[in-house]
Amino acid sequence: VVAPLPADQLNKEVGSYFGSLYGVLNHLYGSDCRMLLRIKDNLESYPALESALLKDPMPAGREPVFADFATLNAKRPQMDELIERFVSELTEGDLAKRFTIKLRSGVEKSLLLWQTLAHIFNHETHHRGAAAQILDEMGVTNDYSNVMSLL
Numbered sequence: 236v237v238a239p240l241p242a243d244q245l246n247k248e249v250g251s252y253f254g255s256l257y258g259v260l261n262h263l264y265g266s267d268c269r270m271l272l273r274i275k276d277n278l279e280s281y282p283a284l285e286s287a288l289l290k291d292p293m294p295a296g297r298e299p300v301f302a303d304f305a306t307l308n309a310k311r312p313q314m315d316e317l318i319e320r321f322v323s324e325l326t327e328g329d330l331a332k333r334f335t336i337k338l339r340s341g342v343e344k345s346l347l348l349w350q351t352l353a354h355i356f357n358h359e360t361h362h363r364g365a366a367a368q369i370l371d372e373m374g375v376t377n378d379y380s381n382v383m384s385l386l
Contacts, residue, residue: 277336281321
């Protein structure tokens with residue numbers, strides 16, 4: 236849905252926290268990567284988390300992960316596949332594992348893996364909704380969830 240849009244529409248300031256549609260999509264990719272890296276760094280190794288996608292440097296804050304949409308558009312399906320592979324590797328026992336992360340504020344937070352995965356998926360839904368709203372305002376027909384395209 237987004238790939239055919241011209242750069243001026245992708246990068247248009249729309250009042251979103253991340254500025255533009257491109258900013259929102261970049262944020263989603265970066266957030267997924269950062270959360271998976273936190274899991275990788277704090278739990279035993281899972282084969283999917285050895286992916287080269289998790290070796291890309293992740294900028295801090297609202298800086299874009301990728302400088303151009305073509306790169307993001309090529310990497311996003313790879314990240315989605317990585318997440319699917321990782322989840323398929325998990326056992327019920329894995330979901331109950333606890334690990335500690337340090338937030339940007341310096342505060343340490345203890346998390347259960349299942350809660351972290353729920354956060355990743357809820358975060359995706361939240362920002363896909365933001366992207367859908369931006370597309371709606373542009374007059375671009377979209378399926379914010381991609382669920383209907385799978386049926």
